[in-house]
Each structure stands twice: as structure tokens, then as C-alpha cells.
Amino acid sequence: MADSLPLGPDDVAVVIPALNEALRIREVVExxxxxxxxxxxxxxxxEDDTAVRIADLPVTVLRHPQRRGKGAALRSGFAEAxxxxxxGALTLDGDGQHAASDLPRLLASANRHPGCIIIGARLRxxxxxxxxxxxxxxxxxxxxxxxxxxxxADSQSGQRFYPAEVIAMHEVPGEGFVFEAQxxxxxxxxxxxxxxSVPIESRYRDAGNGxxxxxxxxxxxxxxxxxxxxxxxxxxxxxxxxxxxxxxxxNPPVIDET
Numbered sequence: 001m002a003d004s005l006p007l008g009p010d011d012v013a014v015v016i017p018a019l020n021e022a023l024r025i026r027e028v029v030e031x032x033x034x035x036x037x038x039x040x041x042x043x044x045x046x047e048d049d050t051a052v053r054i055a056d057l058p059v060t061v062l063r064h065p066q067r068r069g070k071g072a073a074l075r076s077g078f079a080e081a082x083x084x085x086x087x088g089a090l091t092l093d094g095d096g097q098h099a100a101s102d103l104p105r106l107l108a109s110a111n112r113h114p115g116c117i118i119i120g121a122r123l124r125x126x127x128x129x130x131x132x133x134x135x136x137x138x139x140x141x142x143x144x145x146x147x148x149x150x151x152x153a154d155s156q157s158g159q160r161f162y163p164a165e166v167i168a169m170h171e172v173p174g175e176g177f178v179f180e181a182q183x184x185x186x187x188x189x190x191x192x193x194x195x196x197s198v199p200i201e202s203r204y205r206d207a208g209n210g211x212x213x214x215x216x217x218x219x220x221x222x223x224x225x226x227x228x229x230x231x232x233x234x235x236x237x238x239x240x241x242x243x244x245x246x247x248x249x250x251n252p253p254v255i256d257e258t
Contacts, residue, residue, distance in 0.1 A: 002117050003164075004076075006111045006206065007087055007088060007107055007110055007111055008225045009035060010037060010038070010091055010231045010245040011036065011080035011086060011087040011088065011146065011255075012036065012038065012081075012086055012087060012107065012161070013036075013038040013039070013040050013065060013077070013086050013088075013089045013090070014032040014036045014038065014039045014040065014041065014081070014082065014087045014089070014090045014091075014092055015040050015042065015074065015077030015078065015080075015081065015089050015090070015091050015092070015101065016028060016029065016032065016041045016042070016077075016091070016093070016094050016135065017062045017073035017074055017091075017093065018041055018042065018043050018044065018046060018050050018073075018079065018094035019043075019044045019045065019046055019050075019070075019073075019093060020046045020047060020048045020050060020052055021046065021066060021094035021095055022046075022048040022049050022050050022052075023050075023095075023096070024053055024094070024095055024096030025041070025050050025053050025094050026053045026054055026057070026216050026245070027096060027146070028093075028094055028096055028098075028100065028154065029041060029054050029057055029059055029090060030057070030193050031099070031100025031101065032092060032103065032242075033057065033058070033059070033111075034100065034101075035100065035101075035104050036090070036103065036104055036121070036230075037058075038060075038081075038084065038086060039057075039058075039059040040059070040060045040062065040077045040080050041060070041061045041062070042061075042062045042063075042064070042073040042074070042077045042092070042147060043057055043061055043062070043063040043064065044064050044067055044069070044072070044073040045064045045065060045066040045067035047064075049142065050094070051063065051076050053113055053245030057084065060080065060233070062077065062080060064076070064144045065252045069175045069176040070158075070176055070177055070179065070180070071174055071175045071176055071178065071179025071180070072175065072179075074091065074179060074180070074183075075090065075172075075179075077091075078122065078167035078168075079083055080166070081167055082167055082168050086160060086164070087163070087164045088106065088162055088163045088164050088167065089102050089112065089161070089162050090106060090159075090160070090161050090162075090167075091158055091159065091160045091161075091169050092158070092159055092164070093159070098158065099200065099201070100118055100122065100150070102159065102198075102200045103159075105120075105191060105198055105200075106161045106198055106258070107116045107161060109161070109198045109256045109258070110161045110163070111147075112255075113194075113196045113256065114163075115163055115165075115193065116163070116193065116194050116195060117161065117163070117166060117184065117187060117194070118160060118161035118195075118196050118198060118256075119152070119153065119154055119155070119157050119159070119160050119195055119196070119197045119198070120154075120157050120159030120160065120196065120197075120198055120201060120226060121153045121154035121157055121197035121199055121202040121250070121255070122154050122157055122201070122202040123153065123154065123197070123198065123199040123200070123255075124135075124199050124200060124201040124202070128156070131225055136156070137154060137156045140155055140156045140181065141153065141154065141156075142154045142186065143181070143224075144145045144181050144184055146244060146248070147181070147182075147184070147186055147188070147189075147249045148184055148225050148245045148249060149188065149244060149251065150188070150193070150194065150195075150247070150251035150252075150253075151248060151251060151252050151253045152184060152197070152253055153197035153253035153255060154179070154194045154197060155180075155181060155184060155195075156177070156180070156181075158180065159200065162183075163193070165191055165193075165220040166183065166187045167189065168191060169183070169186060169187065169191075172186045173186075178190070185209075193253070194254065194255055195253075196254045196255075197253055197254065197255050197256065198255075198256050199245060199257065215224065223253040
């Protein structure tokens with residue numbers, strides 16, 4: 001069967017949600033195209049010339065007439081990948097904070113861990129990550145673990161590989177950044193899917209490194225509250241807090257250093 005064959009670049013889509021990404025979107029898309037032929041950009045109601053910057057590139061651009069949030073953008077990109085009959089989707093934020101050169105490493109890890117979600121975890125040079133953002137990510141990891149019943153390294157990273165059965169899931173709740181947390185939980189609950197984390201470098205605006213990124217759409221206090229409150233409500237509905245706590249402690253994150 002085709003599904004038993006190793007995944008190759010032609011088997012997956014790179015889905016790039018984009019909101020006002022004119023600064024770096026061309027660089028991001030060109031980087032993805034160096035490795036993968038199926039690139040899907042979801043322009044989530046941008047008010048700048050995001051779409052114009054990539055109009056001459058061989059990519060599919062899906063446009064939301066108005067901003068609907070990252071969750072809706074990912075759903076649109078996933079639906080297009082499913083429509084094409086592809087075997088999975090890699091995701092990459094449009095702001096340039098992920099290196100497209102890491103995507104083949106995620107795909108290689110997916111072949112070593114069939115059926116798993118692969119996360120590009122910002123574990124290298126993590127000290128360069130803004131303190132508030134780092135604390136928010138660590139707290140978010142704790143919250144997601146209560147939903148998945150296992151620990152996940154960097155559950156907030158937007159650079160991921162999702163297998164076909166995950167992107168085909170319907171009715172995954174949560175909007176904005178909450179969706180990325182909930183899809184891990186829904187995949188664990190419905191499909192028994194686990195996450196594997198591949199270490200990548202943190203890339204943030206720093207006067208010393210010459211990198212230029214637009215301000216993040218992620219607001220640590222606001223968005224972490226939304227993610228955590230969503231997960232806490234979910235956990236309370238399912239109860240068995242002590243049992244879940246023991247299960248989480250017994251299931252540490254899986255890190256693929258290869």
C-alpha cells in the first residue's frame with residue numbers, strides 16, 4: 001500500500017498561514033519551494049501586499065476575505081491538502097521565524113515515527129527567546145499535557161508535520177492559537193496520535209543578529225489565557241485529575257535528536 005511507503009517531498013503540502021506578512025513572505029515561500037513542490041499559502045485577510053509579493057511563484061494562494069484567525073487558516077490549508085489526496089502537511093509560519101531548511105528534518109522524523117505529529121521544538125539557543133514568551137510556552141506545555149495525557153516539548157511551535165489522518169479530522173474546536181493546542185489533544189483522544197519533537201533553533205528579533213521580523217501576532221498573556229482556560233475546561237469535563245497527573249509524569253516528551 002502507498003501509505004506504507006516512506007514519505008517524500010511530493011507526498012505532502014507545506015501550509016503557510018499568513019496575516020500581513022509582506023516583510024518576509026517571499027523569502028519563506030521560496031525557502032519552502034526549495035524542498036517541496038506543494039506549497040499552500042492561506043492569506044488570512046491581509047491588509048498589506050502579502051499576496052502580491054508571491055503572485056509570480058508556483059504556489060496555491062487561498063484567501064480569506066477578512067481575518068478569521070490562525071485556526072481557520074490552518075483548517076483551509078489542511079482541507080486543500082486533503083482534497084489533493086496528499087499524505088500529510090507541514091506547517092510553517094509566514095513571518096520568517098521558522099527556517100524552511102528544517103522542514104526536511106521534520107519529514108525525515110515523520111518517517112522514523114510513522115503516524116506521529118512532529119513538532120519543530122525551539123530547544124536550541126532557547127536563551128535567545130524572550131523571557132515572557134519562554135515562560136508562556138512552558139506553561140502552555142503543562143496545559144496541553146493535561147489534554148493529551150503525555151508531555152509535549154514546545155506545544156506552541158507552529159512548525160509541524162501532521163499525518164493525513166490528523167489533517168482530515170473534522171470538528172476540532174478552538175480558534176486562533178487555541179486550535180494548534182486543541183489539534184494535539186483531539187488527535188491524542190480520537191486517534192491515539194503522539195507527538196515527537198525535533199530540536200530547532202529559536203529565531204527572534206535581536207539587535208545583535210541582524211534579523212528583522214514583524215511583531216508577533218501571539219500575545220503571551222492574552223493567548224496563553226485563552227489556550228489554558230480552554231484546556232482547563234476540557235480537563236475538568238473529563239475529571240480523574242490525580243490519575244491524569246500520574247499518567248503525564250510517566251510519559252515524558254519524545255525528542256528526536258537525529
